[in-house]
Amino acid sequence: MGFAKYIINIDELFEKFNIEVNANMEDFKDYLEGKLDAIIDLLKQNLSKKKGIQSIKSMSKSIPAIVNDFILEYTFSENVMLTGITYSQSAWKAEDNLSVLINGSVLFDHVYTKELGEYKHFHAVYYFPANTTITIIHHNHSGNSKLMWVDIEFVKLFEENNVDPPIEEPSEPEPDDEDENICKREFEKASTVQEAIDFARNCLGIVPRNYEISLEWANHINEGTHQLFREYPSVRDIVQNSEYELVFVLYEKAPENNGYVGGYFQPPTSQNNYKMIIGVNTHYTVQKSTKMWEQSFLSGFNASGHKFATIYHEVGHYCHFNNVSIDRWIELTQYDPDGYGVEKSPQLTPTLESIISQQISTYATYWYPIEFVAEYFAVYTLREKRNGTQGYDHPTLRNKYNVNNGFRPNELT
Numbered sequence: 001m002g003f004a005k006y007i008i009n010i011d012e013l014f015e016k017f018n019i020e021v022n023a024n025m026e027d028f029k030d031y032l033e034g035k036l037d038a039i040i041d042l043l044k045q046n047l048s049k050k051k052g053i054q055s056i057k058s059m060s061k062s063i064p065a066i067v068n069d070f071i072l073e074y075t076f077s078e079n080v081m082l083t084g085i086t087y088s089q090s091a092w093k094a095e096d097n098l099s100v101l102i103n104g105s106v107l108f109d110h111v112y113t114k115e116l117g118e119y120k121h122f123h124a125v126y127y128f129p130a131n132t133t134i135t136i137i138h139h140n141h142s143g144n145s146k147l148m149w150v151d152i153e154f155v156k157l158f159e160e161n162n163v164d165p166p167i168e169e170p171s172e173p174e175p176d177d178e179d180e181n182i183c184k185r186e187f188e189k190a191s192t193v194q195e196a197i198d199f200a201r202n203c204l205g206i207v208p209r210n211y212e213i214s215l216e217w218a219n220h221i222n223e224g225t226h227q228l229f230r231e232y233p234s235v236r237d238i239v240q241n242s243e244y245e246l247v248f249v250l251y252e253k254a255p256e257n258n259g260y261v262g263g264y265f266q267p268p269t270s271q272n273n274y275k276m277i278i279g280v281n282t283h284y285t286v287q288k289s290t291k292m293w294e295q296s297f298l299s300g301f302n303a304s305g306h307k308f309a310t311i312y313h314e315v316g317h318y319c320h321f322n323n324v325s326i327d328r329w330i331e332l333t334q335y336d337p338d339g340y341g342v343e344k345s346p347q348l349t350p351t352l353e354s355i356i357s358q359q360i361s362t363y364a365t366y367w368y369p370i371e372f373v374a375e376y377f378a379v380y381t382l383r384e385k386r387n388g389t390q391g392y393d394h395p396t397l398r399n400k401y402n403v404n405n406g407f408r409p410n411e412l413t
């Protein structure tokens, strides 16, 4: 389809036809009459094509923190006129880009994503028959996790004149394709380190470091995180959509007095460089560590003796961090010169300290409110009890967890 043309000066039109058909007025009339049927046909076709319904196909996808291509696809069920594409993502990195293919042919080739969402209006009109497939490829060169959204905008066409547009029931947006993915399956221990790394990256969306040191620990971390994500998809979504990486590091021989697991935030050089690092000291076997953890629970020091309690606790820190702004996070940790709260916060009254240590754990009174929030999160998500009671239901503690912005998974009330 070309641009519309406007005749400003009729003499110029005659001039043009004189040249082309060497016409006087009679020739011109004959010429038009000869073309009349074709002109009417053309008008009919174009007028009928203008009947349609403006439509949008909206899709989204969680992109884990891996370098790969991620594909969204849609097949039109009717004839369509494609009018535009809107594209956005929850986090932006300069090196990521986007391709759009129609039935496998490239329409947009590696177009850089923009920091703000972008709408591309089509200046050429593309008509596609039913069963045409449009493919959106996000080239995640940055390896950062994010959620991406695509709206494909088009007009559903009706070839017949006077056809009333059908009334369609509104449909739910297409769910992410995650329902089909391996995260939904029962956990199976990897038999090689590479398998464990692939599972961590591709399924869990976490960043594994030094997994080659211990397959046993790699499997333990994967299994604990998998269980947490399966039970609490809202926690998984935080991890997979956050612009901050969740990194699990295995240490070969960290000093024994550091315990077997610990988490901390890697200080940023810029805001986006924040990372949640969870270190695991492989000096201990999984079995020995679990035993130590159980004893620590029985002594009242830790909130749970569950074999995955430490993983839940550290992810609790991560969710807490992601649940607040950087300013709020600094406010929450303001009592600490190294950004982690003093061991005994002035906010912790003797009464509150006593309730927390009886209902949750002694450790939850340290670096208040940071460790309280992580310990609370662990017992809350594991539904654990101490002395037969659920400490996380204690009204004072519920309130303290909320006012300090602890994350409550959607799946729990």
Ligand SMILES: [Zn+2]
Pocket: 263, 313, 314, 317, 371, 374
């Ligand atoms: Zn902690």
